[in-house]
Amino acid sequence: MKTLNNDNNRKITLLCNKYSAITTAATIFTLVLIFASTTVIPVSGSTTGNATTTTTPSLGLEFSAQPIWDETVRTTAIIPINQTHSMATFEGNGTMRVPDTGEIINMTNNGTAFGSIVPQANNTVISYGRENVFSVDDGDTSAITFFEIIQYDPTTFQGKGIVGAVFDNNATGSLAPFNGMMVVGTHEESPATQEVIIRLWEWESGISSPTGTTATTTMEVPPQMNTTNTMTTTNTTTAGE
Numbered sequence: 001m002k003t004l005n006n007d008n009n010r011k012i013t014l015l016c017n018k019y020s021a022i023t024t025a026a027t028i029f030t031l032v033l034i035f036a037s038t039t040v041i042p043v044s045g046s047t048t049g050n051a052t053t054t055t056t057p058s059l060g061l062e063f064s065a066q067p068i069w070d071e072t073v074r075t076t077a078i079i080p081i082n083q084t085h086s087m088a089t090f091e092g093n094g095t096m097r098v099p100d101t102g103e104i105i106n107m108t109n110n111g112t113a114f115g116s117i118v119p120q121a122n123n124t125v126i127s128y129g130r131e132n133v134f135s136v137d138d139g140d141t142s143a144i145t146f147f148e149i150i151q152y153d154p155t156t157f158q159g160k161g162i163v164g165a166v167f168d169n170n171a172t173g174s175l176a177p178f179n180g181m182m183v184v185g186t187h188e189e190s191p192a193t194q195e196v197i198i199r200l201w202e203w204e205s206g207i208s209s210p211t212g213t214t215a216t217t218t219m220e221v222p223p224q225m226n227t228t229n230t231m232t233t234t235n236t237t238t239a240g241e
Helices: 004-015 025-036
Strands: 044-048 051-055 069-080 085-097 104-117 124-135 141-152 159-167 182-190 195-202 214-220 230-236
Touching: 069 104, 141 182, 159 195
Parallel strands: none
Antiparallel strands: 044 051, 069 085, 069 195, 085 104, 104 124, 124 141, 141 159, 159 182, 182 195, 214 230
């Protein structure tokens, strides 16, 4: 039997090959499980002759028919923080699909992820961070904030996970249709290639981001969390999102 420390380091190393909006783990699990399932759950039914009619609840969760993000990611550096936490830098490339038009955008990316073992769930790791996105077609830039949960096969170290992420609001060119978009998707990790495939779908029933406005939000921070009691953030959104 391998030592716990070796297993932990291996899982965090694999995890930090990558990656997904800051949200709770329970919320991401709920969204992706419903998104990935094609099973209809009947809540009531009536029979007429040989035909049965069923009624299903309205879930209020709608996702794009095609992935809006298809990416291959590779690790560029791993920095251990302690026996259960690590920081990694990564880079990758792939394509993005505009939901309304189907336009394909070639992209490259790089970013930073922080990963840690979940002690209460064997062979499970969480990761969160930021990723810069660059359009190859017109040089437009954006970024996403992501959160993901990954489970590993303890024998092969194959990893599979779920991802949640949100786009920044600052793109002005080809990436503008993704401004403020919330997405949910999958993490497929191969120990043989040391690469991760990320696929993301738009959460269409989420809250739409306002267009053509500059929003300023003031948030009170408890004194024990920050020496400055008030923190102000400014987000600029351009028209044509």
